[in-house]
Amino acid sequence: MKTVEVAVIGAGPAGIAASIEAAKQGVEVVLIDENNKPGGQLFKQIHKFFGSKLHMAGIRGINIATKLLEECEKFKVKTLLNTVAFGLFEKNKIGLVNEDRKSILQAKKIILATGASENVLNFPGWTLPGVMGAGALQTMMNVNRVLPGKRILMIGSGNVGLIVSYQALQAGAEVLAIVEAASQIGGYGVHAAKIRRAGVPILTSHTVQEVFGNDCVEGAIITKLDKKWKPILGSEKKIKVDVVCLSVGLTPLTELAWMAKCEFIFIPALGGNIPMHNWNMESSKKDLYIAGDLTGIEEASTALEEGRLAGLAVAESLGYLKSKEASKRKAEVRERLIALRGGPFGELRRKLKEPFMQGDEIKK
Amino acid sequence: MKTFRVENHPILGKLKKGKKVKIVVDGKEMDAYEGEMIASALLAYGKRIFRYTKRYKKPRGVFCAIGRCTDCVMIVNGVPNIRTCVTPVEEGMKIETQKGLGRWR
Numbered sequence: 001m002k003t004v005e006v007a008v009i010g011a012g013p014a015g016i017a018a019s020i021e022a023a024k025q026g027v028e029v030v031l032i033d034e035n036n037k038p039g040g041q042l043f044k045q046i047h048k049f050f051g052s053k054l055h056m057a058g059i060r061g062i063n064i065a066t067k068l069l070e071e072c073e074k075f076k077v078k079t080l081l082n083t084v085a086f087g088l089f090e091k092n093k094i095g096l097v098n099e100d101r102k103s104i105l106q107a108k109k110i111i112l113a114t115g116a117s118e119n120v121l122n123f124p125g126w127t128l129p130g131v132m133g134a135g136a137l138q139t140m141m142n143v144n145r146v147l148p149g150k151r152i153l154m155i156g157s158g159n160v161g162l163i164v165s166y167q168a169l170q171a172g173a174e175v176l177a178i179v180e181a182a183s184q185i186g187g188y189g190v191h192a193a194k195i196r197r198a199g200v201p202i203l204t205s206h207t208v209q210e211v212f213g214n215d216c217v218e219g220a221i222i223t224k225l226d227k228k229w230k231p232i233l234g235s236e237k238k239i240k241v242d243v244v245c246l247s248v249g250l251t252p253l254t255e256l257a258w259m260a261k262c263e264f265i266f267i268p269a270l271g272g273n274i275p276m277h278n279w280n281m282e283s284s285k286k287d288l289y290i291a292g293d294l295t296g297i298e299e300a301s302t303a304l305e306e307g308r309l310a311g312l313a314v315a316e317s318l319g320y321l322k323s324k325e326a327s328k329r330k331a332e333v334r335e336r337l338i339a340l341r342g343g344p345f346g347e348l349r350r351k352l353k354e355p356f357m358q359g360d361e362i363k364k
Numbered sequence: 365m366k367t368f369r370v371e372n373h374p375i376l377g378k379l380k381k382g383k384k385v386k387i388v389v390d391g392k393e394m395d396a397y398e399g400e401m402i403a404s405a406l407l408a409y410g411k412r413i414f415r416y417t418k419r420y421k422k423p424r425g426v427f428c429a430i431g432r433c434t435d436c437v438m439i440v441n442g443v444p445n446i447r448t449c450v451t452p453v454e455e456g457m458k459i460e461t462q463k464g465l466g467r468w469r
Contacts, residue, residue, distance in 0.1 A: 046376060127422060132427050139429040140407065146370065147370060215423045216412045
């Protein structure tokens, strides 16, 4: 059995940031990811990020990823790719599978940064090839450089729906409409304005009633909703599309945290069940830290900062960082996190996350 | 031949293709490019049905594209249930539309 000081599971923004921050202080870090390339979902984010300069705003996600991977190399983070962490066991042991080979890695501290997966929406025809996650379309066109279809209907007008719609136009597809069940657009005004300027209608108080097609998506029927979110009879409209994208939220990937018997709290607005944690990103289990979307759905920029916090906290607990220095550094990161959670959108998340922000104890 | 590949992109620039490889899809030879995932190579030629479900024989295709949902599994080199969205193509790879749970060949 191999041992390591810190094992980080998930090489997305949170996991990479945590690894870099800990490795910078001299901690020995192994970063584990099931994919054949680190970066998580950053490589498909070809838009410029938000926030201030400190948060790398104005830089495209894809370039942030490249920069982070360079830092991983510089600070000698060991990365295990094509490796699935299938379980957490007693005494901080992690079960790993690489190809067909199983192994156990024991770590003094574990940071879970497993991210999230896309939610689905159920309607007649939802299983037809051509119905897919908005993130799936984004991966296909921006990373794999292929369009799964040419005429797209987007369900959901949150930031993912708005941004991916715009990126579909950039990739050469047509977006027929963005359908939103609520009476208001879900995402930032700036993204909505951009896609409206490009001529794509955003139909609020509308939903998809049915997707049809023989073997693949050939079209969809959308319908208007009344104030009680009930379909208005007679308002149905048929549109010819070959791809229907779902951008209806994300759910944290909590399997390993459940397996470790972390205490959870249910907060629908943060994506459902999330492991309880404190300002050090420590879970209720000893030696187990969490960061990123697993701690509640937010954005890549907040995931990076949470990762940094977790990285600093493990470095401190392993004695690589004096507590005075650690406090100072963590305070800087926390300040940036609070700034990211400002504005009408971030405010809600800040309020929901606030209970976690009271000191270093683990609280509900 | 015109494909669904995004050859030119305003942000990402011109598509840099890997070395050309031959894959065999349901007995038919096709071109693919090294580094490309099986699912993207198939979508590039407009193939959207990757398998049929066991009981109701309903078609399925790419859904999550990041290896989580297993909707896009196919028989690859005789091995069923291979997630095509996260498996890169290889020279001479045999890819078959999967029926039900598939069969080892």
